[in-house]
Amino acid sequence: MAKQQIVITQSFNAPIDTVFAALTDHNNFGKVVKATIRRIKDSDGKNVNGVGSIRRITPLPFSHFEETVVTFETNQLMEYVVSKGSPIKNHKGRMEFTEENGKTQLRYTIDFEPKIPFLGKLLKGLIEGPLVKGLKSLAVSYS
Secondary structure (H helix, E strand, O other): OOOEEEEEEEEEOOOHHHHHHHHHOHHHHHHHOOOEEEEEEOOOOOOOOOOOOEEEEEEEOOEEEEEEEEEEEOOOEEEEEEEEOOOEEEEEEEEEEEEEOOEEEEEEEEEEEEOOOOOHHHHHHHHHHHHHHHHHHHHHHOO
């Protein structure tokens, strides 16, 4: 099965701590990408959305999957993996944040493989579309 990769870069006219907080808060992230996402397990660390936290994503009624945060470096990096239910496997998401002159740059990569052959490009589009739209909308809100 063919590996798929999504790479999204987005600039925000806002400080890194503001953008990082908006995009790594599981409940808020759902609002950004217009999806039903909620934190179902808090991290044991300082930030409830940090390492070990779990968010449930419900793309369709009666259908959901879960993502677990595996790396969380405040104002720098968040990585997560799909940990339960999904039509994809070997899924890893990575949000890298950098700041220059008060503007934040996000590099968001997602790597995955479809569980069902030939669905990779379709799944890639279903994942990438709402992310790009939501991130652009958030960027505009900071203008």
